[in-house]
Amino acid sequence: MTVTLSDVAARAQVSPATVSRVLNGNYPVAAATRERVLRAVDDLDYVLNGPASSLAAATSDLVGILVNDIADPFFGIMAGAVQSEIGGPGGRAGGERMAVVCNTGGSPERELTYLTLLQRQRAAAVVLTGGALEDPAHAAAVSAKLARLADAGTRIVLCGRPPLEDSDAATATLTFDNRSGGRRLTEHLLTLGHRRIGYVAGPMERTTTRHRLEGHRDALAASGTGSAGNGDQEELTVHGPYTRQSGYEATLELLRRAPDLTAIVAANDTVALGASAALRERGLRIPDDISVAGFDDLPFSVDAVPALTTVRLPLHEAGARAGRLATGAEAPPPGGVATIGAELMVRGSTAPPCR
């Protein structure tokens, strides 16, 4: 019922071995023979049995991409870029690799389960995107799992998260410079004259959250604003998930705590959108009454009104590079770690305070 290699072989009057070699193309086969085989493949509408190949060859052409939330363009852009570079049908290489996008939803267990599933599939590579959870136990579990994957020949690439602690594994890491991005953003606000700045942070225990927040506080501290007569920094920080709603609610909370804020920095652009909505609803004009800034520079940020001041992360470039690293098309950076810069994008949502 299903056509197999031997069927093709029979029709082309060659051995199965030859058909396999024609299909894999890494062994000399006479042109005439190849022709005959290809014609037979075509005639019979033959499709290779992937599992059988993978079993026999002990490798697969699946590349796993772990993301927190595929519906979030932050991850969608990276995932798309990875996929475009791994040599699948969409890629330049025109290979046959397929991307398996795994949605962890930010859950540590799912992250591990997916890693196991990918190990089970003998994935050719695994790309972990986005910030990592800072729980030591979980970090250790992930490291262990990755080490085992690497042992089995799976390439590991981290994209947008800090390098592994025990980076003994041959892991390539592309890390975003969230801290200096955060610092520069807040410096920009300080330069404009803001002194009372609210911060809507991401969820606790995420590296991304912490680094951005640290950058923010570094800037405040450096300017002497952090400590002196500025109330408690903790007081001006509210944590929540990376969602619009969180930005909305956190902003209302901040306004309650400190009605005299002249600026609000959000953990990312999505959160900033929610924050803006809340401010607008409160009758505050942006940036006249209060400035707002985001992070990531997602595509919609430039279309916000006023356009959102934010920190641009080259998500597409990073994803593409991660894809190349995953396939070995690009050599890993020296030391295994490359830091990807963040660029401040000053737009209409920030202006000098007027009070």
Add this chain to the structure above:
Amino acid sequence: MTVTLSDVAARAQVSPATVSRVLNGNYPVAAATRERVLRAVDDLDYVLNGPASSLAAATSDLVGILVNDIADPFFGIMAGAVQSEIGGPGGRAGGERMAVVCNTGGSPERELTYLTLLQRQRAAAVVLTGGALEDPAHAAAVSAKLARLADAGTRIVLCGRPPLEDSDAATATLTFDNRSGGRRLTEHLLTLGHRRIGYVAGPMERTTTRHRLEGHRDALAASGTGSAGNGDQEELTVHGPYTRQSGYEATLELLRRAPDLTAIVAANDTVALGASAALRERGLRIPDDISVAGFDDLPFSVDAVPALTTVRLPLHEAGARAGRLATGAEAPPPGGVATIGAELMVRGSTAPPCR
């Protein structure tokens, strides 16, 4: 070097068959034996060999999801919803299925290539999302491919595209009512008093594009606006890809052709954002000088300023249902086709014309 089933069997002092049965859980195994086996699995850190299982069992637990652009939330939301329902680690079922998200980039060849790749992997199901290309040759090729997949036991689900012509295959289809959504949107504008309405359409030859445009023209025709003294409808329609930039450029073009437009309808929200940017740049206020409307109701639309009037498509619900259909968790709709309604969301970007 790698642990196999027999290693586990040896350690648990049972036969490989028994280990397999414990792991697959569809055969009676005495509790004590099961215990012993599971302990051995744990001790040895055993991970099943996916390709080997798939080969022996002639099935896999991969579910393919074809999308035009994973970086676009329209597809991201659907893909995420599908994945959450197929019983992978993220799903309620907690099964072991994995989603393979395939980015076609809208290219017909890639669509076919991915379908072949999924066939090769013996995918358990394939979900095709978004509008289809209207090229008869390509449609036939896809149909043929799907028929072959279905033959091989792969479930086929179409989500957000019209049913197949020759729907002999056991294909479940969830189709969006783009036409009536488009009609209602334009009726809304007509009711407000608009008569000169520009339309920024999607790419030619896409079902989505055509249906939305037809809805628009139906509404115009029904009101008598389409023909009488309203210039050529063609004149007021510009096609382009579903991107912000396209919306921007098409809007400038429309303004050039007909400076007296009082409203612009965009093919989707992303395009509407670009259109708004162009209008704003031209010094036109929304909705005072000109109304703007989109389609899809993507998350950012409510945060546009003014909030975007649009047509809401229940992307998440549709994706979730598609996921359930893909796993057989839900029975296919009668006739194999279910139409999913579109809801008009009137917001701030549309108002009566003032000229």
Add this chain to the structure above:
DNA sequence: AAGCGGATAGCAAGCGCTTTCTATCCAAGA
């Protein structure tokens, strides 16, 4: 007491492909 049948477990035959090792063939060198 002999017979039966349900509940478990094992045997062994593949699943369809890759790949090592061998066998052939033929042109060119000695």
Add this chain to the structure above:
DNA sequence: TCTTGGATAGAAAGCGCTTGCTATCCGCTT
């Protein structure tokens, strides 16, 4: 003319798992 070796093609041994069929063990029935 005989040898030598590069270029191709084939034989066959798995890869690690699933599963139909068979074997065994017991507690009961008759």
